[in-house]
Amino acid sequence: MTQPTDPEAVGGRLPGLEMHRFAATGLTAEQDPVMARMLTALERNFYEEVPSGPALDQVLQLHGRDERTYLGVYDAGVDPAETDPVGTYASFVKPLQTGVGRQLDAFLISEVTVRTTHRRRGILRAMMTTELDRAVAGGWPVAALSASEATIYRRFGFGVATVRRAVQVDTRGEASLMAASTGTLRMVEPKELAGLGPALYARALAQTPGSVGRVAAYTVTETDSWRSKNDGRGTGLLAAVHEDDGGTARGYVTYRFSGWKQEVPTITVTGLVATTAASFRALWDHLVHLDLIQRVEWGFAPQDGLLENLLTDPRRVKTSDIADQLWLRILDVPAAFAGRPYHRDGELVLGVTDPLGHAAGTWRLSVRDGTADVVPLPEGGAAAAETAEPDTTPPDLTLDVAELSSVYLGGVSAELLRQAGRLTEHRPGAAAELTALLAADRPVFCMTGF
Structure with missing residues (x-):
């Protein structure tokens, strides 16, 4: 039988606050008061009506079926079974369709809230960086979310991939x-x-x-x-x-x-x-x-x-x-690009900046016969022979991981981002080449919310 939630303390990054991680169990509110408190807090933070009785138990059961993992932030010293969290964060894994017939597992993020009384204390950043670190350690190549506000998540490397x-x-x-x-x-x-x-x-x-x-x-x-x-x-x-x-x-x-x-x-x-x-x-x-x-x-x-x-x-x-609709965040550049289909050959060198460091570097993207190979290169340019001096030729393009994540599925044009000033083209025509290389064979669209 599934056991009630047993919160796991997470390393402290927040003065006067504590973070606890636990898995949704699918048990009733009476059996699992920690999860009941979590659901109550996030619904209130979204100004939604809080379910009770059998309705609350139904939602808890559904979250258990999703195998969600929750991160809760609490005032220091309180019991999570008796106190609502002041910050909430849910994650779970679902397949992301990267092209017709191709999928990879994505780290989905949902139910992110911070109580108004605890704003500007670093809670969102602590939750996001902690769980993205966990996603990287778990081997998930991309993270995804849908945002209630459009200006929050770009600072964590997320870019709009579908509308x-x-x-x-x-x-x-x-x-x-x-x-x-x-x-x-x-x-x-x-x-x-x-x-x-x-x-x-x-x-x-x-x-x-x-x-x-x-x-x-x-x-x-x-x-x-x-x-x-x-x-x-x-x-x-x-x-x-x-x-x-x-x-x-x-x-x-x-x-x-x-x-x-x-x-x-x-x-x-x-x-x-x-x-x-x-x-x-x-x-x-x-x-x-x-x-x-x-x-x-x-x-x-x-x-x-x-x-x-x-x-x-x-x-x-x-x-x-x-x-x-869908915001993507590339965590592992080689795995992400190897996990989608291609319909033409090509090669580009991409310089990627990343405020959290997960995707940062200079990468050679080579596509042959529908398969991509991505290798890291020395800073400043292409790989050189062992006996030669390092090649300091700049990349064809330089872009932030948020922009790379936006264009990854082919639903957003790298050429349009160049025109908008959101990436730097070092070789004329490189943005248009990346757009063509990443073109999808069907319209890119996320059919569901989460």
Whole structure:
């Protein structure tokens, strides 16, 4: 049987404060008061309603399924089982899709908060540097997070690798598609997705560079079974599954009606997973032809233009917001670049700065036949023969690890970063070469939050 949390003291870097690390157990709040206190603190710090009773136990069980590790910061001398932490930090490992058919394990970071009363005491920096050091020691080549504020994490080496957008689709009149949809759509009870959702998401993940494995909470979100909402009996979420002509499920969508009091009858898409282009078309054919509905809203859409090209009238699609989604942080340069696919050969020397030192150095990136080899070089330039003087030719490019992390998956252009003044090009054309070398074969998008 899983044992209640036993906090492990972490080396002190914070005067008057203590850090403790522990693993989520999946036990109930009564069985594991330390984890219950942790969850209470982070929800309050995010101004969210704190679950209680069976709802709290459900969240604790889901976090246990994710095998999360928590770092809590406490006032010195208190008992973590009886006191809320003043700083919270969660980490866990999920696959990051680096290209079609290629994955590597990523160190995911979530639930990072600092209580307002304890700001400017170095808590965030202590938690972040401590756990990134642990990630490096554990051999994870990249770390990833999604940020509530856009100006916090670049100082720790994170760069924006993917974005998402919110769209509104006008479905009044005849909102037709350019190509006919195939297969069949059937309405299902959300709970039926418990057997379909994870497998379909895994197939879609394998095709979507920039996506990560989903957290366990999605098994509750898409089945409309949160204990904190109507005691898990459902809240009116609607779901439809697309099957191909052979009867095999290829995708699904969940959505919610906004109510008749809204001036424009609207449904909001809460989840959409398609494993084929035909499935994506069929799901949207269903959405734009819902009876009595005049607008479809989707707050977690890719910015790839596919939706506009789907419709005969692309002006029906309006983007209301664009936001950063996946922030990446390269920790091991050779392992990270060896862990993604390539579609052309090339060679560049990159000078990388890193305030924490993990990725700092001069690196030769060589790609042959779809495989990258990255080797460290002497400071100042390319490797030289043993009998020759060290080659002090500068790198082709110099960039911070945050910029390197942004361009890594191919969703952000190194050439655009050069134009923005965010990297230094020592050889004309080198930024454009890096952009081409890292180009992805599918649009880069993170399909999930975490």
